Amino acid sequence: MAKSDQRENTGGLGSGQLAILDDFTDWLRQVRGNSEHTVRAYRADMKDLLEHLQRTGVERIDQTGVHDLRAWLATMQAAGAAPATLQRRRGAARTFFRWARQEGLVATDPAHTLKAPSVPRRLPPDITRDDMDELFEAASSRAAETQGPLGIRDVAILEVLYASGVRVSELCGLDLGDVDRGRSTLRVLGKGNKERTVPLGAPAVRALEAWLVARPAVVRAGQGPTTNAVFVGARGGRIDQRVVRRVVHQALDAVAEAPSVGPHGLRHAMATHLLEGGADLRTVQEVLGHSSLSTTQVYTHVSNARLQAAFRQAHPRA
Secondary structure: OOHHHHOOOOOOOOHHHHHHHHHHHHHHHHOOOOOHHHHHHHHHHHHHHHHHHHHOOOOOHHHOOHHHHHHHHHHHHHOOOOHHHHHHHHHHHHHHHHHHHHOOOOOOOOOOOOOOOOOOOOOOOOOOHHHHHHHHHHHHHHHHHHOOHHHHHHHHHHHHHHHHOOOHHHHHOOEHHHEEOOOOEEEEEOHHHOEEEEEOOHHHHHHHHHHHHHHHHHHHHOOOOOOOEOOEOOOOOEOOHHHHHHHHHHHHHOOOOOOOOOHHHHHHHHHHHHHHOOOOHHHHHHHHOOOOHHHHHHHOOOOHHHHHHHHHHHOOOO
């Protein structure tokens, strides 16, 4: 059990309910392989649900009906919760009761038919190829001016994010052994502990090689224990996601027309530019690590005008 779980405010829940929460979060970590962020969010959501049930007179989870869950969501909606929040909590409740049924804690799954307001999928604002060229030029110039290893690191971070489309958590989790210099690939551990291999282009390989040469000086100057992480912070330890986000925002702020969308925007730009360049959807899905092709279809949206142009160019009877 995580220490953060042990220090939480019990909110008046009994030891039996807290034990159920503990077992559920252990299952999320050990069986489903969810990230600590997801585990904390699901635990908080289910703690809120159990407190709601207790306030409304439902003392055991096997007494829960779908009407109780609808009332819980309705209470949050009336309090101004966003549709995305309601969808997340609905997902948490469905996962929780599916697990509870598998464990024999409930006879039937009351969340099976639970619905929440739909959430429109919003794509990050577009970053064009010209924007990316300008971004890399500005980042390289800044690194040359500072003449320090962290500037070289920042260029490598930007190049790897755009070349591979990895999530910021995946980038921060890279170890030296995940870099295959001979094949110009990275081994990435994604959501649900699923491993995949992603390719790197020549500019990203050069930037990464330059950083790996400069990296030992940062690690030696650090105050913490030696780390196996590819990307490290100023103190020599594994880089924090907040630092990566700051690097990306600063780089995008240097490009006049580019939206400041953070690392996820670079992931979207990479996928969109791949599709525009002729890559098939299945390939993009595999590189991004999406389990569902429908996710890739939405995430790598290409405008109707571009689709029509591609159709006119490629179809023999266009």
